[in-house]
Amino acid sequence: MATSKTAAVLQGKKVVVIGGTSGLGFAAASALIEEGVSVIIASSSADRVTAAITKLSDPAQQYNADASRVSGHALNLKGPTAEENLKEFFSKVGSFDHLLYTAGDSIAAKPLQEWSYEDIVNAGSVRFISAVLAIKVATGSPDYLKRNGGSIVLTTGVVAEKPLPNWSVVASYASGLYGLTRNLALDLAPLGIRINAISPGPVETELWAGIPEKERKEFLKATGDKLMTGKVGQPEDVANAYVYLLKDKNMTAQVVTSDAGSSVADRQ
Numbered sequence: 001m002a003t004s005k006t007a008a009v010l011q012g013k014k015v016v017v018i019g020g021t022s023g024l025g026f027a028a029a030s031a032l033i034e035e036g037v038s039v040i041i042a043s044s045s046a047d048r049v050t051a052a053i054t055k056l057s058d059p060a061q062q063y064n065a066d067a068s069r070v071s072g073h074a075l076n077l078k079g080p081t082a083e084e085n086l087k088e089f090f091s092k093v094g095s096f097d098h099l100l101y102t103a104g105d106s107i108a109a110k111p112l113q114e115w116s117y118e119d120i121v122n123a124g125s126v127r128f129i130s131a132v133l134a135i136k137v138a139t140g141s142p143d144y145l146k147r148n149g150g151s152i153v154l155t156t157g158v159v160a161e162k163p164l165p166n167w168s169v170v171a172s173y174a175s176g177l178y179g180l181t182r183n184l185a186l187d188l189a190p191l192g193i194r195i196n197a198i199s200p201g202p203v204e205t206e207l208w209a210g211i212p213e214k215e216r217k218e219f220l221k222a223t224g225d226k227l228m229t230g231k232v233g234q235p236e237d238v239a240n241a242y243v244y245l246l247k248d249k250n251m252t253a254q255v256v257t258s259d260a261g262s263s264v265a266d267r268q
């Protein structure tokens, strides 16, 4: 009997999703469970990890749900203890096939004159510095991310390509993730590990939860009106891009953009 060359290639794989409790990471974890993958999610809050595991294991909310394929751990990626926390996390996880990194905290865009040294470091702590450290720890031992077939997907954003007023510091980290992806692809190639990144445009996730509801709805509507698709992205749409990058063994050193066309032009 023929075996699947595309539809079921991730079945039985073990994928770690750092930032898997909400937004893009949660949607990617959900899509992977649909594909028959075992997922291990992580975020800074033990309560949010438990809540996400409950949702991802519930047949009423999750297609192809199977509680035995969902687990998770609390992992704080902010500040100088991040590397120690990552070592402890990966020692609990053990061997796995792929790593998705979607963790990022919300940051207020503001004029350059208002950024202090601490603000600049803080803005990059979770989304950039700890992404580097996660890859360092995960690939530092053959007991963690599998070699000769393993892969990594990072998360950047279209602000790296299309400037927004007062987003210069965030844009710097987003651009840094492009360079990191391309250079690490070269560095990790001898281990047989691929690395790519997703660059989303505006997506309706919990990232925007800090904005009061009425203002948030108006912001998402106004943002969507300017997009070629007429609306901001949904996390489950972008989740397909993460799944694709795990499946395509010919892809490395690339950034895949899922942005409703926003990096190319605004809707006219």
Ligand SMILES: NC(=O)c1ccc[n+]([C@@H]2O[C@H](COP(=O)([O-])OP(=O)(O)OC[C@H]3O[C@@H](n4cnc5c(N)ncnc54)[C@H](OP(=O)(O)O)[C@@H]3O)[C@@H](O)[C@H]2O)c1
Pocket: 018, 019, 020, 021, 022, 023, 024, 025, 042, 043, 044, 045, 048, 049, 075, 076, 077, 078, 102, 103, 104, 105, 106, 126, 127, 155, 156, 157, 158, 199, 200, 201, 202, 203, 204, 205, 206, 207, 208
């Ligand atoms: N949504 C968009 O429009 C958009 C557009 C372009 C780029 N991006 C980027 O995509 C990434 C994911 O965004 P999202 O929209 O999915 O955001 P989200 O829904 O807020 O998810 C962020 C994830 O990161 C985790 N996280 C935050 N701080 C953490 C910490 N200190 N330690 C460990 N985990 C932490 C969160 O969990 P806990 O809070 O429980 O720790 C959550 O699981 C971010 O880097 C964001 O900048 C998003």
